[in-house]
Amino acid sequence: MPKVKMPRKSTNIDMTAMCDVAFLLLTFFMLATKFKPDEPVTVVTPSSINTTLLPDSDVLLFTVDKDGRVFFSMDGQPKRRKLIEDLNTQYKLGLDEKEMKNFVVGASVGAQIKDLKQYLSLSEEQRKTAGLDKGIPTDSANGELGAWIDYGNAAQGTNLNKVKYCIKADNQTPYPKIKEILDTFKKKKIQKLNLVTNLEEAPKGTAAWEEQQAGGKKK
Amino acid sequence: MAEMDTSSSGGKGKKHGGTKSKKQSTRVDMTPMVDLGFLLITFFMLTTTMSKPKTMDLIMPKDTENEKDQNKVKESTALTILLGKDNRVYYYEGLAQDPNASANPDFFKATSFANTGGIRDEIIKKRDEVAKLRNAKGEPEDVVVIIKADDQANYKNFVDILDEMAINRIQRYATVDISDQDKKWIQSTEAANGVSTTPTPPAK
Numbered sequence: 400m401p402k403v404k405m406p407r408k409s410t411n412i413d414m415t416a417m418c419d420v421a422f423l424l425l426t427f428f429m430l431a432t433k434f435k436p437d438e439p440v441t442v443v444t445p446s447s448i449n450t451t452l453l454p455d456s457d458v459l460l461f462t463v464d465k466d467g468r469v470f471f472s473m474d475g476q477p478k479r480r481k482l483i484e485d486l487n488t489q490y491k492l493g494l495d496e497k498e499m500k501n502f503v504v505g506a507s508v509g510a511q512i513k514d515l516k517q518y519l520s521l522s523e524e525q526r527k528t529a530g531l532d533k534g535i536p537t538d539s540a541n542g543e544l545g546a547w548i549d550y551g552n553a554a555q556g557t558n559l560n561k562v563k564y565c566i567k568a569d570n571q572t573p574y575p576k577i578k579e580i581l582d583t584f585k586k587k588k589i590q591k592l593n594l595v596t597n598l599e600e601a602p603k604g605t606a607a608w609e610e611q612q613a614g615g616k617k618k
Numbered sequence: 619m620a621e622m623d624t625s626s627s628g629g630k631g632k633k634h635g636g637t638k639s640k641k642q643s644t645r646v647d648m649t650p651m652v653d654l655g656f657l658l659i660t661f662f663m664l665t666t667t668m669s670k671p672k673t674m675d676l677i678m679p680k681d682t683e684n685e686k687d688q689n690k691v692k693e694s695t696a697l698t699i700l701l702g703k704d705n706r707v708y709y710y711e712g713l714a715q716d717p718n719a720s721a722n723p724d725f726f727k728a729t730s731f732a733n734t735g736g737i738r739d740e741i742i743k744k745r746d747e748v749a750k751l752r753n754a755k756g757e758p759e760d761v762v763v764i765i766k767a768d769d770q771a772n773y774k775n776f777v778d779i780l781d782e783m784a785i786n787r788i789q790r791y792a793t794v795d796i797s798d799q800d801k802k803w804i805q806s807t808e809a810a811n812g813v814s815t816t817p818t819p820p821a822k
Contacts, residue, residue, distance in 0.1 A: 408771060411645070411647075413648075414647070414648030414651070414652055415648060416647055416650055417652050418648045418649070418652045418655060421652050421655030421656050421659060421687065422655050424655075424659045424706055425655055425658050425659050425662065428662035428663055429661060429662055432662055432665065444671065445774040445777040445781075446771065446781075447672070447674050447777060447778075447780070447781040447784065448781060448785055449672050449673065449674040449675070449781075449784060450672060451674070451675065452672060452673070453671045453672065453673045463773070465731060480622055485691050507792060519632075538641065542797065563673075565673060565802050567671075568773040569773065570772065570774035571771060571772050571773070571774070572773035573769070573770075573771075573772055573773075574701070574767040574768070574769065574770075574771040574772060574773065574774055574775070575769050577773050577776060578767070584678065585678055588680075589678075590677055590678045590679070590680060591675065591676075591677050592675075592676045592677075593673035593674065593675060593676065594673060594674040594676050594777060594780075595671050595672070595673055595674075596671070596672050596673065596674050596777060596781075597672065598672045601785055602733055602738070605738070605742075605785045605786055606785065606787040607784060607785045607786070607787060608785075610787070
């Protein structure tokens with residue numbers, strides 16, 4: 400075959416535009432990703448077949464570690480501010496602005512209310528070394544957990560009925576501790592709770608599995 | 619790709635046949651950069667969706683002081699599950715209100731959370747058995763599972779058993795405080811089984 404004069408087109412494409420798009424998306428996802436807030440303790444949650452998502456807002460989260468220490472956290476900085484101000488006036492803690500700020504921007508807290516001033520004046524690492532991460536007492540005699548629930552509720556303002564009470568406990572948490580917490584909620588007439596779990600597949604051949612299969616086919 | 623680049627530039631050079639000095643292109647090959655970009659995007663996309671924790675709804679019953687308001691559970695429709703230490707599960711049919719019930723050696727049985735031959739099979743068996751029964755109105759009965767956790771049980775056991783309820787679509791279940799009688803049974807069963815960590819297979 401004689402050589403046809405074919406204009407040799409370069410196989411190079413201009414990648415600049417594609418690169419732009421890629422990095423735009425990258426930036427978006429990086430900024431949109433909400434990093435897990437620092438938690439004072441590591442908690443390995445058990446898994447269940449439930450697929451309900453943990454809501455992002457209006458949540459009172461009670462973290463329970465494997466030794467049964469309870470930590471409280473809540474979303475929304477204005478709400479947290481209201482909570483700590485209420486606590487401050489009610490319990491005459493004498494917190495200064497810096498300590499309150501520490502609570503507002505901080506993660507979970509787990510200390511007796513009388514220790515809060517010292518607790519909040521320290522940084523997170525210092526708390527660990529000072530042994531202040533004792534958790535909120537849950538026993539029925541001086542159930543400060545109940546107080547936290549009350550103040551958490553009070554800080555929610557108008558959308559109180561939207562609030563979810565989540566319990567995030569470790570696999571190894573002893574059951575009596577869980578029972579104490581559940582009893583505290585019961586006393587507060589809170590019946591609807593959420594347990595934070597990981598997702599796992601429904602085992603084959605069970606009722607839930609069959610339902611999922613049937614549901615999948617319909618879609 | 620790299621080969622193509624050289625051939626095309628080489629071709630050009632031959633056509634002109636002139637100077638041998640290569641004209642350096644100002645273009646940079648963006649391909650690896652785009653690759654990297656998309657790799658990172660994929661990473662962020664996957665991590666954002668996967669780290670979402672799920673929740674399990676738990677609706678606690680109201681405290682009823684009035685005896686009349688409390689639901690009565692029939693002996694025939696009940697299955698009692700006990701959670702012991704080291705992920706052990708014990709169960710018996712009925713409510714064990716009859717103190718002589720334990721006279722039957724097959725009454726109190728031990729099992730595990732295993733996928734096959736574990737507590738799930740027992741729940742399914744009991745559920746199907748009870749579904750055959752008819753109540754006074756002639757409707758099928760619902761099985762009622764009574765969950766009692768021992769002090770030695772941990773949170774994982776508790777969630778696992780609640781999960782079994784969801785898996786097997788048990789509509790009616792209750793968590794009840796463990797009784798001294800149940801504790802005694804657990805202890806005697808543990809003693810009988812020695813300190814073996816492997817739970818005995820359920821007696822069929």
